[in-house]
Amino acid sequence: MANYDVIGNIVIVKFGREEKKKTKKFWAEKFLKEHKQVKTVLEKESKFSGRLRTQKTKYLAGEKTKEALHKENDCAFRLNIDTCYFSPRLSAERKEIASMVKKNESVLVLFGGVAPFAIIVAKNSGAKKVVSVELGRECSKYAKENTRRNKLENIVEIIQGDVKKVLPKMKEKFDRIIMARPQLKDTFLAPTLKKIKKNGIIHYYGFYPLEEKQEMLEEIRVECAKEKKKIKILKTKKAGEIGYKRFRWRVDFKVLN
Numbered sequence: 001m002a003n004y005d006v007i008g009n010i011v012i013v014k015f016g017r018e019e020k021k022k023t024k025k026f027w028a029e030k031f032l033k034e035h036k037q038v039k040t041v042l043e044k045e046s047k048f049s050g051r052l053r054t055q056k057t058k059y060l061a062g063e064k065t066k067e068a069l070h071k072e073n074d075c076a077f078r079l080n081i082d083t084c085y086f087s088p089r090l091s092a093e094r095k096e097i098a099s100m101v102k103k104n105e106s107v108l109v110l111f112g113g114v115a116p117f118a119i120i121v122a123k124n125s126g127a128k129k130v131v132s133v134e135l136g137r138e139c140s141k142y143a144k145e146n147t148r149r150n151k152l153e154n155i156v157e158i159i160q161g162d163v164k165k166v167l168p169k170m171k172e173k174f175d176r177i178i179m180a181r182p183q184l185k186d187t188f189l190a191p192t193l194k195k196i197k198k199n200g201i202i203h204y205y206g207f208y209p210l211e212e213k214q215e216m217l218e219e220i221r222v223e224c225a226k227e228k229k230k231i232k233i234l235k236t237k238k239a240g241e242i243g244y245k246r247f248r249w250r251v252d253f254k255v256l257n
Contacts, residue, residue: 002027006038007088008070010081012057014044028061039063042081052136053085053113053182072116073098075123077146079114083138085182086114093239093250094120097178097203100252101125105175108195109133110163110188115143115156117178122155131157131174133166167191176201183207183242189223196255201234204251207242213249220251230256 004013011031015024028041042057049055057066066081072091079086094117101107103126109118112132122130134140140160147156159166173195179202181188189204196202208216217233224231233253240248 005088007081007086008068009039010042010068011038012042012044012081024060032062040065048085054083057082073120073124075119075150077114077116079142080138084114084142089240095124097121098124101127101176104128108174108177109180110192111180111182112143113139115146115158117180118156119146119150119152122152123150127155130155131159133159133161133163135162163188164191167195170195173197174200178203179205181205187219187223190227193224193227193229193255198257200255202253202255206249208249209246216249232256
């Protein structure tokens with residue numbers, strides 16, 4: 001049984017190791033016939049890895065392209081499948097975050113990718129300003145294109161650079177910060193906490209097995225205490241399964257001072 005994700009006009013499929021080339025080709029051709037909106041079938045050859053969260057895919061059938069145009073939550077996103085991290089499985093998550101944003105809030109998105117969080121928040125809330133910071137040049141290029149595509153240039157600002165270098169240069173503070181963290185050891189909380197307003201909300205994403213949930217919460221408390229910040233954890237939820245009994249968690253917490 002193949003696992004797959006559809007990103008706009010492209011389907012990325014992961015086969016079992018035992019699958020033969022002929023079987024893969026048959027699956028790909030059948031999928032294209034049954035799903036007319038999909039034009040290209042790519043086989044996933046590697047997991048997302050590195051600081052830029054890139055992956056490797058191999059062409060199987062259909063149009064020869066790795067550029068997708070994906071639509072969700074009344075927004076459209078163009079991206080390169082191999083060079084830009086994007087998960088269609090976070091569609092409901094992005095919409096939920098947007099629903100929490102209050103009128104005239106200023107929102108900061110860290111590890112912003114091609115700007116799905118920033119654009120969906122800007123389009124589906126009353127946010128006054130949304131800033132998205134992304135390390136990758138390729139993703140930032142698409143993020144700017146996507147901002148124009150969704151006619152949000154007046155609300156969304158894209159900054160290309162390392163979070164640890166960009167944040168100290170920022171003068172403003174934000175009402176809400178979305179930390180769409182990749183699977184890295186660094187929490188990045190130290191520089192982030194300096195940019196949140198009093199009583200501001202942080203949405204922190206972490207990757208842990210179920211039995212380490214408490215350790216994750218304790219790590220957040222310890223990091224905040226080091227920065228002399230008092231916090232109140234509002235909600236902890238599973239935001240997706242990333243492996244056997246391993247989850248992407250979202251921790252919503254208020255910074256009280």
